[in-house]
Amino acid sequence: MSLNLGYSIRSRPDGRLTERIVRSMLADDWPAEFWAWFTERSAQTTHHVERASLDELPGWSRDPGTGDYGHHSGKFFRVTGIDVTIPGAPVPRWSQPIIVQPEIGILGILVKEFDGVLHCLMQAKFEPGNANGLQLSPTVQATRSNFQRVHRGKAVPYLDYFRDCARHRVLADVLQSEQGAWFYQKCNRNMIVEVDEDVPVGENFRWLTFGQLHQLLGVANLINMDARTVLSCLPFTGLDRHPLSDAPEDDFHLALTRSCSGAEGSLHAMPEILSWITGIRAQSEVRAKVVPLAGMPHWHRTGGRISHESGLFFDVIGVDVTTGSREVSGWSQPMIEPCGNGIVAFVVRRIDGVLHALVHARVEPGYVNVVELAPTVQCTPENLRVLPPQARPRYLDVVLNAPAERVRYSVALSEEGGRFLNAINTYVIVEADVDDDADYRWMPLHQLADLLKHSNYLNVQARSLVACLQSLSAPSVAAKVRR
Template sequence: MNRNLCLFLKSLVNQGNTFVSTDYALEWIKEQNERVEVSVDQIPFSKLKNWKLSHNNLSHESGKFFSIDGIDVSTNYGNVSHWQQPIINQPEIGYLGFITKEINGVLHFLMQAKIEPGNINYVQLSPTLQATKSNYSRVHKGNAPAYLDYFKNATKDQVMLDQLQSEQGARFIKKRNRNIIIKVEEDIEILENFLWLTLAQIKELIGHNNVVNMDTRTVISGIPLGDLTSESVEVISIFEDVKWNSFNKGLLKSYALDVNSYNSLNDIILFITGRKCELELEISKVPLMSLNNWIVGDTAIYHEEHKYFEIIAADIKIGNREVINWSQPMVKPVQEGLCAFICKNINGVLHFIVQTKMECGNFDLIEFAPTVQCLTDNYKNNTSLKTLPFLKQVLNAPKEKVIFDTLQSEEGGRFYKEQNRNLLIMADEDFPLELPKNYIWMTFSQLQTFMKHNNYINIQARNLLSALSFHNINS
């Protein structure tokens, strides 16, 4: 078995030999929150420093960071064929990276207690390095991010994971980040707001509301556990730290490449290729000031029906960032969202109901998404319950079938206090295998295979997959 895979698995399964306890980590992040001085005030667009709201867009005077643009969208996907909206245009590829190191024989991840102005509780556990190109290029004239040189100078042998993954396709236009994990052998200086945690501890902390940030979740979702074989699964299953109930057994088998899956990899490729050939998407840029059904006010850009989201201007003061005072636009939600996977053991192997979802900012029309994804409209209404597949099953799932249920923040650097309910639901044995046209059964290994090829698994699905663990389940 690949050595990196062994290291990841041991860090995932083993609950002993940790550098600090998980309880200590929770207390530590609480103390970080209590110590921090943060002020975020909504201001008029005219008060934004170094930003300009023009007829065409809202942009930074440097031409860097990001802009808020207007787009016109036409498609044959879904019930709405044409609309206009604001969208974040940030073509830069940023770093989301972890430094890892073996401590007491177990791989540990260097976590950062990072303050983001849009976080629900300001400080959350982020990757070692979380920086846009404008940040690490120091366009803001602030300090360089800590540990940047470890990633810039990493050798091929040090890199354990390196992927380009998409951001929210309904909010960003073709945005990607570099998700990277490197391993070091030498001792490194640990700064005040950094902490070593194992993969098992990170996943346990994901079970708490708004503790682990979105960038951490997207990186660890890509960790390659899908190179297992059925034979190696049988060996791993003797690990003493794992309680081998039906969910865990199904999950472990779902990691295996040669498992008896409901659909073959070729079936899934044919499925998504067919969907892409059926769909049409045309996007053109339009002036921000002339968007249909959107109102540009002094302090917000919002939809005339007060739904979807708003664009606001924020003045921000934070004590320990590279820059301690700045202003910027942010996306503000108008309701809480819902993302959920329904899963089922098929022939003893855990499978997930995955949908193909088109969002206007996607690189290639559609990406694989959770069974239910409701982010930009109110799902708690009769129309949604009647028309959206599987929503009723998710909302009415009995407690004993809920594997995972938490509130998780979106990325706090662009989104202001946005959180979504994340659920994993275990279906009954008599749950039908036949699915609607836009849905397909996939194993974890199959999802991982597509994740390696970039821009196939959307960020909402990756966030949910990051929570999968042998320890933090309710069943």
């Protein structure tokens, strides 16, 4: 006996959803109307970010005992210190400032079908750390303090679709980590929710297909980190044979589309991958203890900021912000400003005709579970000047010296602009025939997508690269972003 409860939309199998996603990926006409809208929003959005002393930020204060910086409400976040010990690591012990923000925020993209094609409601959003002022963000990008209106500002638009989604279809909903080097055990809820009803569209919002978003992932500093991490959670691997593999542009594109299908196999079975991750987590001796900022070795508070004595790594600074496009018109806050731009790269390889990415089991002090899968290379090369030679990433030279024809993707993308000022990494996908070792494994996209259904397996940089790899599966996108 079967029951019809009136929820037929929920009964679509994963394959049907994947077909709908692929149809939206193929709707990849260059969004000229988007650029007219985005240019107009940029011209209309007033904002100003001015550096300020940490000790003179309205609403923030320095604890006289610990030296930590916190908001007067006790909400938002605080800047404190962390002491890290990893026996046997290239740098076995260090201390640094870190952001503690125990709140779980919501990063959500609303999707809806128009003429049979899925569209995403994206937001042109200003954040004080954004490289270009406005960037394209999810429909909702808000901390708990934001949606509880601790700032006494306007309500977050579209939030109810994600806080009460029982009436809608949830395509993805998973807790994912933030930067483990700068946040202590920070997670956000990554959500994709499909609606059937009419949705009013605010002036800072725009419907775009997945194909158009993939086109825009080839534009520097446009699609923000929060949008990329949500897009990576898209369930795009639910078919035994990916429809785009029927019309490959070239052998690389065929290997990439085959990588999306579990039926095509993988170098390592998933139980083997899970055992490898669990073994490294169990064997990693990592002691990370939150400590006061005051008196931390090698870090100094001078000129209204906190800096490392080498002048490298990052500074903790203050900013005063004014804007006409946010829930409040102005505020002040501490931010992390990295010293130099980074490189974040997947080395990829075709194995039996299936594209695999080389992932790194990486330890960072802020991770909840000690280790997460990271890109093959994730570093700021400038910082290596003051680190031991063993700290140099194993495959960095493979990425830096890759022939142009083997570089499949290379775009400068910003990290989270709400806490980090001008944090920019060049995201790279390089094809190379290299061997792995104990801390690395080759994995196809369908295995990475399976892990993204669960929390704390892929770090935020790897999730961005998964979104970039997704974008290359449409031939017209691959041709435009290839360098």
